[in-house]
Amino acid sequence: MPQNGGIEAIKEILFEEENQKYLKLQGRISDFQKKLDDRFDNYQLPDKEVEELISHITEIMPEKLGPAITRTLKIQIENSRDEVVQVLYPIMGQMIKKYVQKEIEILSEKIDAQIQKAFSFSTLLGFIKGVFSKKKKGDEIISDAYGSQIEEIFIIEKDSGLLIASYSKNHLIDQDMISGMLTAIKSFVEDAFDQEGQELETISYDLYKIYLKSFQKFYIATVVSGVFTASYKDKLDTLILKFVEEMTLRAASINKEDYEKGLEDYFKSLE
């Protein structure tokens, strides 16, 4: 018998019991592994159970995590106050400004309506006194206080939408394109409502009002920022009519530069 074979035989005799235990244990582990695999392969969480679980988590989430999230946010905001302000300031500022402007417009219109409605002797007397003491109407005061300002003026050929002349405070926009687009919008609205002789008068855009005044061959578009009250509109109307009258009288000789100089002189008086 070779030497190695002898050792193996002695091992078999000495560890027979352990070997059997080992084989038995290995078999049980394999069975257990198989059972576990089968169970995972075949196991499906019922839809209803999943739904209930999700609904439960959704329910308890605000209660359990809410305070922690709030605390975290508070700490984060506290620690980065400057950054938060920087992000929120323009958005909040615009929102508040827009809201206040709208509210002031409503208030101003109410005051104006009230003034015109109240026509008793005492109010009439008060009004006369006001005229002599140069008191201003409600919306005039508001308009003065909240600074209606002319940003841009365009004189636009009615049919073609081509820009004849313009006055701009900031030169921020492409005036030729704006003239075309305003004419297109005007045509679109007037065509849609199809009312003979009626024309689009104002367009509201964010914090701006675009006031359109039509004449035979052209129209004037005035972009106003701030509160656009009825009295400001009256003033603007008067000025536009005066300007057009003067320009028409000089029409034979004036050119684009004259128009633009005239626009600047006229409308600066409203500022």
Next chain:
Amino acid sequence: MASKKVILVGHFGVGKTSLVRQFVHQKFSDDYLTTIGVKIDKKEMSIEGKSVQLILWDIAGETSSSKIPQSYKLGAHGILYVMDVSRPSTYENLNEQIAELRKILSNVPLICLANKSDLLSPNFRKDLEEKVGDHKLLFTSAKTGENVEVAFESLTKEIMSWT
């Protein structure tokens, strides 16, 4: 610098917007933008040493669900009538369409553009040329850029000699 209004008209989807894009931005795009039925662009050109600014009114083609105001065409100094060479329906009623345009823009220079010329088949070409008749015709492709610059230049030249 003088400004001239040029309108681009024609059926829906013939490539008017793409022609303008190719001309103004030198880039072809399949997007078609319409809001109130018109898109306005501008481009400066120099013709024989004279500068002129073209204000381009890209007027959407009418569909059964949209009506485009006729007033968009008023005051135009030049017309580009755009057709799609691969769709005969876009030039079948060409003469009636031009007659309608002539009611409001009687003597204004007009050029017919047979667009999408990269898709042109010889049969369609003959048919199209017959339909266009005496009107000036150019074959263009907004996709390859073929004749796009030429089309706008030719029209501008005609506008300048007409006004």
